[in-house]
Amino acid sequence: xxxxxxxxxAGMMDFAFGGARLQPCRNEANxxxxxxxGVRVWIAVGCLLFVAxxxxxxxxxxxxxxxxxxxxxxxxNPRISVARLLSLAQGQVTREAKSAYMPTAAIxxxxxxxxxxxxxxxxxxxxxxxxxxxxxxxTVGQLITDFGRTRNLVASAHFRELSQVAAExxxxxxxxxxxxxxxxxxxxxQAELNVAEQTVNARQNTADQVQALAKSKLKSDLDLSFANxxxxxxxxxxxxxxxxxxxxxxxxxxxxxxxxxxAYTLVDxxxxxxxxxxxxxxxxxxxxxxxxxxxxxxxxxxxxxxxLRRAEHDLSRPTVxxxxxxxxxxxxVPQIDPWWGAVGVNVNIPVFNGFxxxxxxxxxxxxxxxxxxxxxxxRDRIARDVQVTWLQAQTAYQRVSVSQQLLxxxxxxxxxxxxxxxxxxxxxxxxxxxxxxxxxAAIGSATARYNYLSALSELRFQTGQ
Numbered sequence: 001x002x003x004x005x006x007x008x009x010a011g012m013m014d015f016a017f018g019g020a021r022l023q024p025c026r027n028e029a030n031x032x033x034x035x036x037x038g039v040r041v042w043i044a045v046g047c048l049l050f051v052a053x054x055x056x057x058x059x060x061x062x063x064x065x066x067x068x069x070x071x072x073x074x075x076x077n078p079r080i081s082v083a084r085l086l087s088l089a090q091g092q093v094t095r096e097a098k099s100a101y102m103p104t105a106a107i108x109x110x111x112x113x114x115x116x117x118x119x120x121x122x123x124x125x126x127x128x129x130x131x132x133x134x135x136x137x138x139t140v141g142q143l144i145t146d147f148g149r150t151r152n153l154v155a156s157a158h159f160r161e162l163s164q165v166a167a168e169x170x171x172x173x174x175x176x177x178x179x180x181x182x183x184x185x186x187x188x189x190q191a192e193l194n195v196a197e198q199t200v201n202a203r204q205n206t207a208d209q210v211q212a213l214a215k216s217k218l219k220s221d222l223d224l225s226f227a228n229x230x231x232x233x234x235x236x237x238x239x240x241x242x243x244x245x246x247x248x249x250x251x252x253x254x255x256x257x258x259x260x261x262x263a264y265t266l267v268d269x270x271x272x273x274x275x276x277x278x279x280x281x282x283x284x285x286x287x288x289x290x291x292x293x294x295x296x297x298x299x300x301x302x303x304x305x306x307x308l309r310r311a312e313h314d315l316s317r318p319t320v321x322x323x324x325x326x327x328x329x330x331x332x333v334p335q336i337d338p339w340w341g342a343v344g345v346n347v348n349i350p351v352f353n354g355f356x357x358x359x360x361x362x363x364x365x366x367x368x369x370x371x372x373x374x375x376x377x378x379r380d381r382i383a384r385d386v387q388v389t390w391l392q393a394q395t396a397y398q399r400v401s402v403s404q405q406l407l408x409x410x411x412x413x414x415x416x417x418x419x420x421x422x423x424x425x426x427x428x429x430x431x432x433x434x435x436x437x438x439x440x441a442a443i444g445s446a447t448a449r450y451n452y453l454s455a456l457s458e459l460r461f462q463t464g465q
Contacts, residue, residue: 061263076257083171137327149314156307163300169293180457191446196241291464302371309364396452410441
């Protein structure tokens with residue numbers, strides 16, 4: 001609390017800070033000094049008020065598990081929305097094809113002011129008369145049969161709709177795989193950063209010890225140079241690890257559908273123990289051929305092409321349709337009856353159109369054959385990818401235990417090298433080599449686990465799980 005009390009005559013000012021009153025200023029110099037002190041106090045208070053919120057504890061980053069990351073991506077990633085919208089659009093194409101089964105109806109309103117006794121004399125073979133009239137009528141048309149063409153067109157559109165639904169599922173599988181790999185990549189980068197930080201601390205301690213010994217003439221300047229070189233290498237490793245971590249988190253945020261960097265605390269719920277890949281190669285291949293959504297989508301595309309091929313061959317068949325009209329002319333000349341109506345059946349038989357229908361049929365044949373080859377090519381690639389991914393998962397699983405054994409031996413070798421160096425039984429070169437091997441082993445052990453988990457995710461994707 002700060003109180004200012006003015007009074008007591010000219011040139012007098014009393015200051016009270018938190019209940020304590022300063023002596024009144026009796027002259028101009030004291031007054032200036034008091035004002036300066038007051039300004040400094042106000043500046044200090046302002047700084048505290050401005051800076052104090054910064055000392056408040058920042059909110060902890062949100063915890064993010066693999067399941068949470070997958071759900072966020074499926075909710076926010078625009079590729080999922082695009083696939084869903086395309087699937088809905090293809091559903092409307094099926095409705096468009098089915099509309100040929102339904103009758104068509106149109107209302108016509110016509111008003112004509114004609115020159116008396118005139119006829120249309122040019123532009124057509126017949127010359128109908130023109131009469132003054134105002135009339136309205138309804139025209140209804142219905143397809144009776146086109147000998148299977150519409151049925152095949154509807155089936156083709158339906159299979160394309162099924163293909164788009166399967167493509168949507170394939171997009172979901174692609175995004176899920178990408179999120180899994182980005183999540184495990186971020187965990188691996190985070191573990192690598194932790195190893196780099198520990199390496200910097202350990203080599204900093206070694207450099208400090210060697211420097212103290214060098215000052216005491218117990219170690220040479222060459223040893224100090226080696227220790228500083230090792231420390232500089234560790235700091236470079238830390239910079240690279242930090243950059244790798246930031247890039248991994250940026251990739252994860254992009255897949256989650258965020259355009260800005262979000263802070264997360266990644267939670268590994270896979271457990272300490274990991275198991276070998278389940279199943280065998282042949283069973284996984286059969287499961288992939290049954291379950292892969294991209295293969296299902298391509299197979300539906302092939303079936304859609306086959307139905308379109310049949311429809312194009314049906315173009316040369318006749319089309320039978322019915323047509324009915326009725327209406328009234330309330331305003332008319334005497335020659336026109338007030339009501340009219342008629343019903344008819346029309347049979348359209350294609351005779352010749354410049355080989356258009358034949359060319360369309362051949363085009364559909366070629367496209368159907370190409371779709372069949374695309375299905376065959378994808379099946380071959382799936383067989384290859386399942387086999388390769390299975391082998392990679394097996395190798396990654398074996399690397400987990402081997403890298404842990406390597407880390408154990410590297411830690412033991414480093415302890416022995418440090419002891420020998422401290423006892424003067426070895427040179428700094430031996431210690432540096434042990435430190436380097438221990439760092440590489442620690443990074444390899446930290447990343448081997450997440451590489452295996454990422455390989456398992458890839459195997460699940462390849463087998464359509």
